[in-house]
Amino acid sequence: MKVLLTGGSGFLAVHCLDALLKHGHDVVVTVRSDEKGQYLQELFKGKPFSYVIVKDIGAEGAFDEAVKTDPPLGAVLHTASPFHFKITDNKKDLLDPAINGTTGILKAVHRLAKSVRSVVITSSFAAISNYSNPPKVYTEEIWNDQTMDEALNTTNPQAAYRASKKFAEKAAWVFMESQKPSFTLTTLCPPMIYGPVLHQVKSLDDLNVSSARILRLYQGIQRSGPAGSLMHVDVRDLALAHVLAIDNPRALNQxxxxxxxxxxxxxxxxxxEKNFPEIRGHLKDEATDALPPFGIDNSKSVNVLGINYRPLEETIVDAVKSLKALGA
Incomplete structure (x- = not known):
């Protein structure tokens, strides 16, 4: 099957590309520049994929050309969305790109790629997280309770990011209900994504947010603020889930x-410290052993998608090994 993968040069997306190719799919990847596309071509030399440039995912008609392929597309994996906390304007820097990028790909597929049967969107636990009134156990049924007014006016960049993921995913489900396209939708909601780095990283300063967190902890760098999210998923398991969701009838519209x-x-x-003894005693902060006062129920991903989550140790060790290879 021919599959379009958006945001193709990102931390998660490169693993999605790897999983798609291993499952026998022919892939078209969107990237922001030729340089990023050529990096992927070198990484997956000889594999059946090509790339197209989409410089601004939030622009009107951004994906129009990308969805026109020969042979025609059968599925779309949409992973492209801003994940950063360098924000000066909540609407312009986070909300608009996330919402417009998500609805933009759905509009393009609906108008121009009638052959597509399934779309899988990377949402986030941020769209589920309910910090003002957390449940005893988180499930897929729960939504972030932030309002748009709160999202626009908060001075907390993490709160603005969480809101952008909620409203982008909500917009996708509203589109499905109002437009009734011929394709199905599946959304995946991960928290922090850890694991080995495959995407292009010119400098450790350019790491994605979750890999940078692993790097800081490995290097013993003093943290500013709270420890952050204490939930995780391995990037390889999440990438596989995207691929499995394409064809699984039980995953459609879920x-x-x-x-x-x-x-x-x-x-x-x-x-x-167990696996890399050279760092023992070098932690410049006290690592907290606190866990949140809620649980998680991931049984749907296990029972429906068939994901067998990797052990934590494998995820963290492989993440650190890849960072050391980059010069950590």
């Missing part, structure tokens, strides 16, 4: 919470 487990900051650091 939402999945993609969380392997809860793990404290101390647990992550202990795994690192």
């Amino acid at each position: 939402r999945f919470l993609m969380v392997a487990q809860l793990a404290s900051e101390k647990e992550l650091r202990d795994i690192m």
Whole structure:
């Protein structure tokens, strides 16, 4: 099957490309520049994929040309969305790109790629997280309770990011209900995504947010602020879930919470010190062993998608090994 993969040069997307190719798919990838596309061509030399440039995913008609392929597309994996906290304007920097990018790909497929039967969108646990009134156990049924007014006016960049993921996913489901396209929709909601780095990283300063967190903990760099999310999923498991969702009839028009487990900051650091003894005693902060007062129910992803989540130690060790290869 021919599959379009958006955001193709990102941390998750490169693993999605790897999984798609291993499952025998022919892939078209969207990237922001020729340089990123050529990096992927070198990484997956000889494999059946090509790339197209989409410089601004939030622009009107951004994906119009990307969805026109020969042979025609059968599925779309949409992973492209901003994930950063360098924000000066919540609407312009986060909300608009996330919402317009998501609805933009759906509009393009609906108008120009009638052959597409399934679309899979990478949402986020951020679209589920309910910080003002957390449940005892998180499931796919729960939504972030932020309002648009709160999203536009918050001075907390993490809150603005969480809102962008909620409203982007909500917009996708509204589109499905109002337009009734010929394709189905599946959304996947991961928390922090850890694991080995495959995408192009010119400098450790350019790491994606979740890999940078692993790097700081490995290097013992003092943290500013709270420990952050204590939920994780391995990037390889999440990438496989995207591919499995394409053809699984039980996954169509469904939402999945993609969380392997809860793990404290101390647990992550202990795994690192066990496997990389050279860093013992070099932690410049106290790693907290606190866990959140709620649980997670990932049974739907296990039972419907068939995901067998990797153990935490494998995820963290492989992540650190890849960072060391980059010069950590």
